[in-house]
Amino acid sequence: MNTNWTDSARETLDRYLAAHRAACAATGADADEVAADLRARVEEELAKAGLSLVNQTDVERVLARLGPPPVTPATIRPLPSLEMGWFGKATLVFLGILVPAAALLLELVTHIWSEVFFDPIPTWFHVLAIALVPAANAYALFAWKKGGSARLRRAAWLNAITFGVTSFYAVCFLPVVPYAAVAILAFGLGLLPLSPLASIFAALKLWHLLRLRAGHEGVMLPGIATGWVAAVALLIAVEIPGALTIWAVYRIHDGTTQQMASAVRVLRVIGSEDRLLAGSYSEVWRSGEGRRRLLEALLGASTTENYQLAYYRVTGRAYNSVPAPRRSGALNTMRGRGDTDEWIWDDSLGAARVGQRLKALYLVESRLDGHVDGDAALGYLEWTLVFRNDHQFQQREARAVVQLPPGAVVSRLTLWIDGEEREAAFGGGGEVRAAYQQVAVRQRRDPVLVTHHGPDQVLVQCFPIQPGGGQMKVRLGISVPLVTDRPDAARLLLPRIVEQNFTPLAELKHAVWIESWQPLAAVGLNARDEPAPGGAHALRAGVAHAGFNSPGLGVTVQRAPGAGAVRAVFPRIAEGVFTQEFHPRPAATGTLAIVLDGSAGLAPTAAALAALLEKLPAGQSPPVLVAGDEVEAAPEGNPQATAAWLRARTFRGGHDSGAALAKAFDHVLSRGGGAILWLHGAQPVTWLGREALEQDFARRPGQVKVLAFPAVDGPNALRDALADKPDLVPVARLGSLGDDIARVLRERRGGDPVAVRALLPAGAAGPTGAKELNADFGGHLARLWAADEVTRLRDTGPANRAGAVALAVRAQLVTPVSGAVVLETKQQYDAAGLQPVDPATTPSVPVVPEPATVALIAGAVALVAAFLRRRTRVAP
Amino acid sequence: MAPPADSPDPLENWTVQVRKGVLDLCVLNLLSVGERHGYDLVKQLADLPGFGVTEGTLYPLLSRLRVQGLVKTRLEESPAGPARKYYTLTPAGRKAAALMDTHLAELLAACRALRRPD
Structure with a gap:
């Protein structure tokens, strides 16, 4: 049955329901629900009455039965609803789960933000921290839905930590948030900086929801502060x-x-x-x-x-x-970044230093060919090096400091250009470097440069090695005086690399091949003497790079009893007779002080020194100063106490030996002069008293010698600063630390043979019984004399510098005043004012003839002899 | 001294407060027996001496209990008018009823204990 209502009846019911609604606001009831329930009850009552028209009185009658709105005590606070619409849930899922997960994924794949502003995930810890955000938010939603005391507590802890993580990143990204809001349109760039803000919103909303659920279930949840502080503190602690x-x-x-x-x-x-x-x-x-x-x-x-x-x-x-x-x-490995596509600014390109290690630049091949003459105590080595650049797009310069055998000199430099050997031009040090920089750095063509770097050291550099596997092949020729510390043998020490900007290939083996007419024996090499055709001897070895860099590696060559003086004529360098004879070393006079570098890595040196000192009688132990954070003096007078002190000392960090050397200098000078044995490691920088030390040596020349003993290989800026001083005497490393330190101390007593080279006037007889050298070894004798002479001229003052350069260039040597450079074209040489050497004048390693060649030569000689004999017989 | 003429009767005020205080418990106790619709509840409570509950009081109370999660509702079509809403207790409501019962018993016991001589 249809029931009609009068307007006043409706108004009466509406007023009643409005009054209930108002009352509901105070009681916590759902006003809409209550109004709907009451309306339903009124309609039900009126329907029962069967009225066709409902007027105001009818309504008032029913309402009177229902009663007035309740007055509920204000202390009763209703619990809020647990319900949430789909939009709210979708928003939480989007902002709290999808956005942070997508932002993390995007950064892992593209590393956009690490490139342009701030690396948000420098470690796996940071990745886990960010990954926790969507995971914890998802769990919080689950806990809110399902409830449960333990689940709610877990979710609350995770929620607090999430809040800490998101607020940390929100602060970090705060400066770019305005830009990110715009940039989000471009490739999602702004997603990451904005995601912490989105996640903070989600985390706060979830915090509220979890507490609501906990209120309904009577569960007490942990506060947000502890987890927040823990997360932020952890992220800050990582920084x-x-x-x-x-x-x-x-x-x-x-x-x-x-x-x-x-x-x-x-x-x-x-x-x-x-x-x-x-x-x-x-x-x-x-x-x-x-x-x-x-x-x-x-x-x-x-x-x-x-x-x-x-x-x-x-x-x-x-x-x-x-x-x-x-x-x-x-x-970054996961991100696909490799050594071959990482752009690197090489700030040492063309400079006179090795500089930083360059990735994807390798030493891929190395061969050493040499021949030695034990009786003359001379040798010649050729070291061929092949560098490869695996970088995808950057050209590279290979740089290395090569430690030459003691007293040796670079006398040849070759570069392969398009498969052809090109010999170097020799010139003044500044001259060849300028030419190299012009051609290599500016024109980016193919030169190689070798310059003096310090006592018995040269710097080799070549550029550009083309990217994508490009190679450069260079060869150094080295004239070598052999070490004569034994009467029956002479020793050839191999050169080695002491500082480099490339990486030797892991599988690299240095192919060593030394030949001689005298028997050979390996020192530190896994090789043995192999008889070669014609009565020659050969020694071959493949040496892994790690072992190759040990000092003392080389070969000994037999020396005939009584072998001594040699002589040669080599007019290309100078008219006259070059001689070499051995004189007993004069005993050193004056006081000896020892300066020990206190840096990490020198502990074995301290132990070796201690072992030597404790054998000395009391009162003969030299003073020992250790260059640490401060200069420390070892106890004097009692060698055992000094040795014990050295052994107990901790060697840590890196130190500057400048102050200790200056103190030792004063000590030695105050006792009338003498020498300082400086046991040093690598010291790439100086910061203490370098100028004062240089001043000491400049103002008191010849009074205090510094015997620079490289206990650990590597660059040493302090030694380089003193390299031009005649009072700096490099100590050759021939073997173990203990043996070499003992040798230095022994040499001070004098008597061991020292090679003395001289140039006598043409026609002079020279030393009695001097052996005449062939052109090969005679040339090396002349070159070594020239190297000695260049150093002597340099040390005698600036006036002789030009003469020193001229001699070095004529002798084709790399010396403290000269260098070698290979350029690509004649125009480049002309522009630099340099002249490449005639290949016919370069030294080389002679090839021992093969048996077939020997037989051929023998046959030819026999034929000539027979022909001459026949002519003699035929002649009247 | 007699109270002013317009001031409410103190006893009546007290009984109203007590009734309101225990009305929640009465509803929960009624629902603990089984599901009921609103009018049913009114009739049952009206039969209790001293209560005199009206539907105008009861529906807001039921709504509040539902919002608090102590009761839940379902609708069932009625042949004689609008759909009827049925109320049942939730586990939280059952727990709350038990707690209220205990608390009320403790209150009454404490209150009566005050009358006993030490």
Whole structure:
């Protein structure tokens, strides 16, 4: 039946329901529900009455039965609803789960933000922290839906941690949020910076929902503060080593001496070696530019050189003595970043230093050919090196410092261009470097340069090695005086690489092939003498690179009893007779002091020194100074006490030997002069008293010799600074630390044979019984004399420098005043004012003839002899 | 001294408060027996001495209990008018009823104990 209502009846019911609605607001009831229930009851009552028209009175009658709206005590607070619409749920899923998950995935795949602003995931820890956000939000939604005391508590903890993670990243990305809002339109670039904000919103909403559910179930949840603080503290703690590193590096170069010392201590305890190494390479920092800039703005900025200094101070090693760092370790490997596509700014290109290690640049082949004459104590080596550049698009320069055998000199340089051998031009040191820089660095053509780098050291550099597997092949010819520390044998020490910017291939073997007419024996090589045709001897070995760099590696060659003086004529270098004879070394006079580098890696040297000192009688032990954070003096007078002190000392970090040398200099000078035995490692930088030390040697020349003993290979800036001083005497490493230190101490007593080379006037008889050398070894004798003479001329003052250069160029030698460069074209040589040497004048390693060749030559000689005999018989 | 003429009777005020206080428990106790619709509940409560509950009081109370999660509802079509809404207790409601019962018993016991001599 249809029922009609009068307007007043409807108004009456509406007023009643409105009053109930108002009352419901205070009681916590659902007003709509209550109104609907009451309306239903009124309609039900009126329907029962069977009215066709309902008027106001009818309604009032029913309403009177229902009663007025209740008055509920205000203390009863209703629990809010657990219901949530689909839109709210979808929003939570989108902002709390999908957005952070997508942002993490996008950054892992594209690493957009690590390139342009800030690397949000430098470690796996950061990846896990961000991955926790969508996972924890999903779990919170699940817990809210399903309830359960343990589940709700777990979800609340995770929610608090999530809130901490998201707020940390929100603050980090705050500076770019305005740009990100715009950039989100472009390839999703803004997704990452905005995702923390989205996740914060989701985390807060979920926090509210979890508490609602907990209220309904009477569960007490943990507060948000603990988890939040823990997450933020953990993320900040991860940044602390980096921040402290930045702070300490800044202090090391920009603080007082005390601040520098305290910063070094901090770095040694908690600094990150990896970060120091990364800071030493500018391009590695680029991946974390935003993070670094932020920290540097707060703590102080440093250059890559400052980091290189700090790396040495902390580790005691040169930063380029270890492979260059990857940008972010395993993460970048996963991202597909490799050594071959990482762009690197080579700040040492064309410079007179090795500089940073370059990735994807390899030494792929190495062969050493040589021949030696034991009686003459002379030899000649040719070292061929092949470099390969596997970088995808960058040209590379290979650079290496080569430690030559003691007293040796580079007398030939060859570069292969398009498969052809091109010989070098020799010129003044500055001249050849300028030509190299012009052609290599500016024109990017194919030169190679070899210059003097220090006592018995040369710097080899070649550029450009083309990307994509391009190779450069160079050859160094080295004239070598053999070591004559035994009466029955002479020793050839092999050259080795002591500093390089490339990586030797793991499988690289240095192919060594030495020949002689006298029997040979290997020293430190896995090889034995092999008889060669014609009565010659050969020694062949393949030496892995790690073993190849040990000092003392080489061969001994038999020396005839009584072998001594030799003579040769070699007019291309000078008219006259070149001679070499052996004189007993004069005993050293004066005081000896020992300076020991206190850096890490020198502990074995200290032990070897201690073993020698404790054998000395009391009172004969020289004073020992150790260059540590401060100069420390070992106890004097009692060798055993000195030895015990040395053994107990800790060798840590990297130190500057300058102050200790200066102190030893004063000590020796105050006792009338003498020598300092300086046992040093690699010291790539100087920061203490280098000028004062140079002044000492300049003002008191000839009074204190410094015997520079390289206990550990590597660059040494202090030794290089003193390299031009005649008082710096490099000590050759012939074997173990103990043997070599003992040898130096023994040599001071004098008496051991020392080669003395001279140029006598033409026609002079020379030393009695001097053996006449052939053209090959005679040439090397002349070159070694020339090298000695160049050094002597240089040491006698600037007036003789031009003469020294002229002699070095005429003798085709790399000396302290001259270098060698191979250019590509005649125009380049002409432009540089250089003249490449005539290939016919270069030294070479003679080839021992094959048996067939020997037979052929013998046959030819026999034929000629027979012909001459026949002519003699036929003649009247 | 007599109370002012316009002030409510203190006893009546007290009984109203008590009734309101225990009404929640009465509803929950009724529903603990089984499912009921609103009018049913009113009739049952109206039979209780001293209560005099009206539907105008009961429906807001039921709505609040539902919002609090103590009861849940379902609708069932009725041949004689609009669909009827049935109420049942939730586990939380059952637990709340038990707690309220205990609390009320403790209150009454404590209150009566005050009358006993020490």
